[in-house]
Amino acid sequence: MDAAMDLNEIKALGFSLRQIDQTLLKSGKDSSIKRIWYQGDESYFDMFFGIQNNQIVWFQFTLRGKVLLWDKDKLVLYTGTTGELDPDDVNYYPSSKLIKIDSKVDFAFVELVRSILQTRSGEPNFEKALALFES
Template sequence: MPQKNYLLNKDEIIALGASLREIEPSLLKKCQQPGMTRMWFQGEEPYLDVFFELKDDHILWFQFTLRGKSVSWDYQKGQLQTGTTNELNCNDVSFYAASKTIENDVQPNWDLITLVKLILQTRIDVPIFAKALELFN
């Protein structure tokens, strides 16, 4: 199956990046382990989220989801992974967006990876986004 071209125009990319807002950290404290920090950013679009898990200011895990697609990175694998979420599956009436699952792609979707990188580049003023960009090199 050919990969869908996710490249958007410059204004759409800037708007997606500008819409990302950090969710109140106290909402994540229940999930945290000692020495670990979790960060969550949500965009204005219903299916735009960015999650980070850090230890000692180093990213251990990163996940960017947009419109039913995902780019993630895990320090144990050391590479970017793309996939498809179940967020756009309208058949499950009990679905709760925070409990999404991801089916990994067999081959990385480079168009999607490029799009995520471009969105993050619009927000290099946010230190965690600048740090995440290093994962794309």
């Protein structure tokens, strides 16, 4: 991940995120959780929410082989890597990710994700995601 990403690139990434038709998502085990998917212009750039009672219960943000995760049961942010950029990944499926959690949180990536989300502040789902950084 390029640590020196400039403001224009951050803005371009944020504004490229578009909500995907919900009918493309499979229903999870708990039908009370609404799943929302945003996809950016870059390959392997997307954001998923699980929302229940108007609150995020699960969040995943992936960009360039990195991932940021949050889960209501753990209440902390996790970072990791995905197998999407590995050309030898024989388990590749376009709609799934193999995730390896980092042993230490990648705070530079956390701040990058926050910066990307801030480009869309004022939009309800992005505001909910930004609130996760305050917990």
